[in-house]
Amino acid sequence: MGQAPPARLTHRSAWTAQLSILPVIEGTVIHLRVDRLPSGATPKPVWLWWSGTGATATDVDRLWQVFLRRFDIEHTLRLFKQTLGWTCPKFRTLEAPTGGPG
Numbered sequence: 001m002g003q004a005p006p007a008r009l010t011h012r013s014a015w016t017a018q019l020s021i022l023p024v025i026e027g028t029v030i031h032l033r034v035d036r037l038p039s040g041a042t043p044k045p046v047w048l049w050w051s052g053t054g055a056t057a058t059d060v061d062r063l064w065q066v067f068l069r070r071f072d073i074e075h076t077l078r079l080f081k082q083t084l085g086w087t088c089p090k091f092r093t094l095e096a097p098t099g100g101p102g
Contacts, residue, residue, distance in 0.1 A: 025051075027050055027051045027053060028049070028052055028055040028059075029049055030055075030060055031046075032045060032046040032047075032048065048063060
């Protein structure tokens with residue numbers, strides 16, 4: 001596995017106060033490709049970034065599996081929130097009763 005050149009930040013959203021040259025952040029980029037998806041949809045490549053450098057084949061294998069697990073967990077929680085109606089905040093006025101002792 002060869003070393004990729006360090007990526008450069010292209011946006012200043014988190015670095016708005018930084019007036020000089022943006023910093024170089026080293027890491028590892030992993031390109032995932034699959035031959036087919038269970039749904040039959042056309043697979044798209046996925047690019048993962050890891051803040052570590054010098055990743056071994058074992059590291060890469062672990063990282064894409066961790067990504068898939070996190071993806072599953074986050075989308076499961078999103079589905080539960082939608083099912084329970086927790087996706088929209090319910091704003092209350094100051095005059096609305098809070099349900100507590102008066």
